[in-house]
Amino acid sequence: MFDNKLTIFTPTYNRGDIIHKCYKSLCDQTNTNFTWLIVDDGSTDNTETVINTFIKENKINIIYIKQKNGGKHVAHNTGVLKCKTELFVCVDSDDYLTLDAVQEIYSAWEKVPDVSDLAGIIALKGISDKEPIGTWMPKNIQYSSTFDLYDKYKFKGDTLLVFKTNILREYLFPVFEGEKFVTEAVVYDLISQKHRMKLINKVLYLCEYLEDGLTRNLLQVHRNNKQGYMHYLLQRIEIATEKKSKYKAVSNYIAGCLRIKSFYYYKKLDLKWLKIITLPRALWVYTKPHLKKTLIKYNLYNKLVK
Structure with a gap:
């Protein structure tokens, strides 16, 4: 077992009834060497009770933070600032990972060269591990910015993004008074101006797509x-x-x-x-x-x- 380099961040709001699916997928990982950082964005249901039950089971390392409701982007800022590992990946409370996702992230990251312009890893989201939401990754392309992936290489679909935490700290979400949503592309577009990502042509994240x-x-x-x-x-x-x-x-x-x-x-x-x-x-x-x-x-x- 090597040092924990990965934080799986989950922002949640009133998802006490469904977050167990995400939790089970994390407990069942082939590699459980990670921290599950949950930022509860002011839930009014039983989320806190459910998470405390998970913590008592002591199956995986869990950090739970509850804050005033401000929106997913505010919860994301909190998660990035509280993260103590090298890598940071967001998994929503109503989604889950393939059982080998953590190991795939570690294996891919070990092969990524340690250069300043590489910000992390891009893998695929899917409705199953064999069916991505959108297209597969472009052929013969190992590295790309998130912006070029869509604009230059014409990729379509959803992705799992694993970032170096220190880079995310340089690009926190802007917060506007009275508003509770800012698209993730605000941050990803800025990171794309200076950084590329390693592409993994594999579904690691599972979710429904409506x-x-x-x-x-x-x-x-x-x-x-x-x-x-x-x-x-x-x-x-x-x-x-x-x-x-x-x-x-x-x-x-x-x-x-x-x-x-x-x-x-x-x-x-x-x-x-x-x-x-x-x-x-x-x-x-x-x-x-x-x-x-x-x-x-x-x-x-x-x-x-x-």
């Missing part, structure tokens, strides 16, 4: 957390270096203004000419989900796609 429910809920989440949402879209404009990516980022920003029904953020953006020439694409980006929803309703979407 696309329609996520899309529907996410729209309301954005409207309830306008500052965080527009901060993310503005950051995408600021980090865009090529004309094509800048054009895309501005049009997505304008579409975001339409989604949250805010003329304030549109006026706040200074890029006058780009705001004009990107308007047609912005309207399409805004309209496309509504059009897709309508086509699905009348059973026309699959026919048109084919």
